[in-house]
Amino acid sequence: MKISGYRVIKGKEQFNHTFGGVNWKTPVCVNCLAPMHLIFCFDLTDPRLNGHYKVKLESLPLVTCLNCSGYWAPQVFQLDPIANAITIVKQTDVEHWIMEDEDKLPVPLPLSNVKLIPLTKKDILLDDLDNDESFTLFGSEYICRLLGPPLFATDKIQKRCSSCSKEMQYIATVCSEDYDSEGLIHEGFSFHIGESFIFFYLCTDCLRLETEMQSTS
Numbered sequence: 001m002k003i004s005g006y007r008v009i010k011g012k013e014q015f016n017h018t019f020g021g022v023n024w025k026t027p028v029c030v031n032c033l034a035p036m037h038l039i040f041c042f043d044l045t046d047p048r049l050n051g052h053y054k055v056k057l058e059s060l061p062l063v064t065c066l067n068c069s070g071y072w073a074p075q076v077f078q079l080d081p082i083a084n085a086i087t088i089v090k091q092t093d094v095e096h097w098i099m100e101d102e103d104k105l106p107v108p109l110p111l112s113n114v115k116l117i118p119l120t121k122k123d124i125l126l127d128d129l130d131n132d133e134s135f136t137l138f139g140s141e142y143i144c145r146l147l148g149p150p151l152f153a154t155d156k157i158q159k160r161c162s163s164c165s166k167e168m169q170y171i172a173t174v175c176s177e178d179y180d181s182e183g184l185i186h187e188g189f190s191f192h193i194g195e196s197f198i199f200f201y202l203c204t205d206c207l208r209l210e211t212e213m214q215s216t217s
Contacts, residue, residue: 005148006116020109029065069095153214161203168201
């Protein structure tokens, strides 16, 4: 079955999709020694999602540390739906860079409701057509793509679970707001993570969440 993709934008709908908040307990980053950010949390009672994620989860979190170089390298997390907690399995940061205090994003991120709207034709990058508009819209009109075809900044990503070796399922990509598009995801709030695309993958058997970053610079 072909799965449609969605833009994640601020706004309310009948399902409890959120940006920020503390719906899951996030781990402490081994680099900067601060709690990691819960960026988005998706309500898996939404039929647009629960037909895809056949897992024993009520919600699906996207987590990483945005205040240091931790997200620059691949990360592996374990989701515990009983404790509603996330633990670090592997964090491969070798840069050990930490953002200046005045530039750090708050932990937790401010809580706001978000909703899903279908990706448009302009959001889809065709293999045989250079479509710069897809990249222009991502960050200027929305900062998260859920499901659908990934918009890779460089090379395609194929991930296998570090536990069971099965192919992982692509979940979402998160990028930074453009500086002239602040407030896209939370009124009066600036979400800036540099020129980065953070990709999230899930093993539905092991409940392992993996990230990988690509730079658009």
